[in-house]
Amino acid sequence: MKESTEETVWQVRNSFFGVYVHFPYCFKKCDYCDFYSEGIGAGPANDELSLFKSYQKEVSERVSHFPNLKHRTIDTVFFGGGTPSKAKTKNWYHFLEFLRSEFNVARDLEISIEVNPEDLSPQLLEEYAKIGINRVNVGVQTRNPKGLAYLGRHYDKEKYDSLLQTLTHSPIQRVGIDLMYGIPGLQTSDFYSDLSYILEAGLPHLSLYSLTLEKGTQYSRDVKDHKKTEPEENIQSEILTALPELMEKHGYRWYEVSNYAKPGFESKHNLKYWTYEPYLGIGPGAHGMIEGHRYGNPRNASLYQKKTPTNQYEPVTPNSELALTLFRLFSPFRYLEFIEMYLDKSSQAKYIETIHLWEKRGLCSISNGIFQWKKEALLLLDDLILSIIV
Ligand code: SF4
Structure with missing residues (x-):
């Protein structure tokens, strides 16, 4: 950079x-x-x-x-x-x-x-x-x-x-x-x-x-x-x-x-x-997310070295997970790109509707598909994120 x-x-x-x-x-x-x-x-x-x-x-x-x-x-x-x-x-x-x-x-x-x-x-x-x-x-x-x-x-x-x-x-x-x-x-x-x-x-x-x-x-x-x-x-x-x-x-x-x-x-x-990009997590206690799947390794160094199952994965659930990571960002991001890439149609609609409500409340700015929080959102952040995923 x-x-x-x-x-x-x-x-x-x-x-x-x-x-x-x-x-x-x-x-x-x-x-x-x-x-x-x-x-x-x-x-x-x-x-x-x-x-x-x-x-x-x-x-x-x-x-x-x-x-x-x-x-x-x-x-x-x-x-x-x-x-x-x-x-x-x-x-x-x-x-x-x-x-x-x-x-x-x-x-x-x-x-x-x-x-x-x-x-x-x-x-x-x-x-x-x-x-x-x-x-x-x-x-x-x-x-x-x-x-x-x-x-x-x-x-x-x-x-x-x-x-x-x-x-x-x-x-x-x-x-x-x-x-x-x-x-x-x-x-x-x-x-x-x-x-x-x-x-x-x-x-x-x-x-x-x-x-x-x-x-x-x-x-x-x-x-x-x-x-x-x-x-x-x-x-x-x-x-x-x-x-x-x-x-x-x-x-x-x-x-x-x-x-x-x-x-x-x-x-x-x-x-x-925070932007939902894939990563390999390696080592005891590490977590990874690859090709739409998550995994976690044993939190024990000797167990990890003896036996780490590398064929057990859980599918990710972007409809809820995306908000938990992406909306921690306080710098601007292309929100429409993210939601179109990762969410199903009904979640896309829910996200867009909620984001417009936030904008009306003066908590964020949106323009040309770019989202950015305002400082006013900071203390409310956990509740706001929850409101987009439930
Ligand atoms: S035990 Fe202390 S030094 Fe070690 S990872 Fe945790 S916070 Fe860091």
């Missing part, structure tokens, strides 16, 4: 797909995290090599099931987790070589990796740049030690203190940070102090999202046992609604509820999820 002053209008794209790879190990399991991940301390994972072999095996099996993938082109690869920066760079390199040998790959292939602060270093970024990784996202969440302790996150003070210095001197230009707000015990001003510290560095991508309480996490058990409290919803709504204007002043485009980018620096991979 080139930097441009014109806003990108998202549209249906038919000849590409993305690859997501889940590396399930972390230094420590955070209390609020509901991704499949296991805390294993500072050392490497015992099964790292066999896990990478299983990734290749899974890709091959899924391609045998969907041979048409060979006619598409991979334009995004995303190493997520867990903490993929915990894995050896050479293993990512071999995996990328494998993909290049098996598939058509776009010339401007986006290759992203999530990095945790404890792994970040100038040397690591050099290594990544050498193997073609061209996008790095660091899960910071907060720089406040009290907040990190509340979240049960590993905190390496030296690394947290030097991370902006490292990122602003990165050989990889497309770098971003995740920050979280609404952490109990922290004030609104704590979040803004983190944000302004990071804004000064001018990184091209920021994900700013609220803490949520997910079932099955340590955090949810602690809330149930009255050891911790729920996320601060009032603070969250206040920050959520203030952010678009503030970020715009700093030159960022608000392209998804929680995501801001300098022009041309949007995450092409994450846009696939």
Whole structure:
């Protein structure tokens, strides 16, 4: 994506797909995290090599099931987790070589990796740049030690203190940070102090999202046992609604509820999820969507390596799913193209009728088949999306 002053209008794209790879190990399991991940301390994972072999095996099996993938082109690869920066760079390199040998790959292939602060270093970024990784996202969440302790996150003070210095001197230009707000015990001003510290560095991508309480996490058990409290919803709504204007002043485009980018620096991979493009999900706990079918892998690394059924798929249900993803976008998109491509006639009529009602209420603009939310829709978003699918 080139930097441009014109806003990108998202549209249906038919000849590409993305690859997501889940590396399930972390230094420590955070209390609020509901991704499949296991805390294993500072050392490497015992099964790292066999896990990478299983990734290749899974890709091959899924391609045998969907041979048409060979006619598409991979334009995004995303190493997520867990903490993929915990894995050896050479293993990512071999995996990328494998993909290049098996598939058509776009010339401007986006290759992203999530990095945790404890792994970040100038040397690591050099290594990544050498193997073609061209996008790095660091899960910071907060720089406040009290907040990190509340979240049960590993905190390496030296690394947290030097991370902006490292990122602003990165050989990889497309770098971003995740920050979280609404952490109990922290004030609104704590979040803004983190944000302004990071804004000064001018990184091209920021994900700013609220803490949520997910079932099955340590955090949810602690809330149930009255050891911790729920996320601060009032603070969250206040920050959520203030952010678009503030970020715009700093030159960022608000392209998804929680995501801001300098022009041309949007995450092409994450846009696939919101624009209903196909992707292979590889690794334990990963999900994929290919040729109108979804699948999910076992949330257990050894079970995944022993036996992952690669012939079990559920058909997608675009009449309801499309709204859940597409209408999270706050940048403009060609809504008529999307609904004509994915929905049956009666759902198309329902979508169009509802969108016109939203326009009358001043919640969105529509023109020449292009849809864009207005800020007024933000706090109502969940209900609005629900209203289009029921
Ligand atoms: S580091 Fe990330 S993936 Fe790992 S437990 Fe924490 S939030 Fe989850």
